[in-house]
Amino acid sequence: MKTIKILGTGCPKCKTMTGIVQDVVKENNIDATIEKVEDIMEIMKYNVLSTPVLVIDEQIKIKGRVPSPKEVLELLK
């Protein structure tokens, strides 16, 4: 079971990333929870400078850009 967090203040890019991650998890039946973190105070605990950020099991995997579904799948394997 993986914990996925998407950090972002609600910009279009963050929404795109959330959509991609949700699709990948659903299509591949991956056992994971997806949490959207929109509170800037929470986001800053990860000490990131650009959003959106993809966090898997508390590890920052991608920041500042939208990944492709393939990339997300590889990170989740």
Add this chain to the structure above:
Amino acid sequence: MFDWIENFAEWLVFDTFGMTKGAHLAEALNFFIYDTIKITLLLVVIISLMGIVNSYFPIDKVRNYLSRNKLYGLEYLMASLFGVVTPFCSCSSVPLFIGFVRGGIPLGVTFAFLITSPLVNEVAIGLFLGLFGVRITVIYILSGILLGVVSGLILSRFKLERFLTPWVKQVLETAQREEDIFKAEKTPFLKRLPIIWTEVKDILKGVLPYVVVGIAIGGLMHGYIPDGFFEKYMSKDNLFAVPLATIMAVPMYMNASGILPVVQVLVSKGIPIGTAIAFMMGVVGLSLPEAMLLKKVMTFKLIGIFFGVVTLCIIISGYIFNIIL
């Protein structure tokens, strides 16, 4: 360089559609087709180039460098240049702001970044190149950088830390020099390209509709407004033109990409370039949506001071451009 587009537009309008040379509608259509193709191409090139720079640009490293070193004033210039290369998306400005504060970087330096970042972005550069040519574009970029530096220096004199929201003050108290070295992603260029290209497409999708509508309106105006029309009303001697143009510009953020083509036509019909640049800086650099985002980290008073100083600097630079250009 763009002769072939001009030829193509003329061929399409006059030969293929069989419209009469010199007729208002024909000239407007010709202008529209030429500008749309040219600007779209320029936008694709500039956004791609900036995307590549961005993909390699070590944001964390620069922040840590600013945090670690005393630069005797040069840090304002560095922060401002940093603003040039960071992306268009204003939603990253808040995390960056906090990141700077946490690194113990002075507020004035952070403001220098915050001012230049939206002002000099890939979309604005692409549009300026297409509409006003290289010379005005370079002037615009340089003044965008200078504006950030000067406003940042002025703002640093005000001891503005007391106007931050309480939780940011807390961050400020625990600020420390950033020592950790960031591991850069080692992705080969060819693997980065598709990612960059997706972002280029996303940005284009967002701005192109506005640009095309702007060019269409501009094209109509181009054909119908007589040359020199505005010189009567908005000449360089009219002292109120620059401040009025700047203040009018602030609420127009959403359509920045649509307004630039219209402004270009206004300039060709006699509005002084300084007044026009002041107006455009107001449109691109100061926006209400950005103010709303900043509310999370600043009190209203601080946002007011911030916008006030920047507006003032834009107005002054508008006057200067009207005198020297």
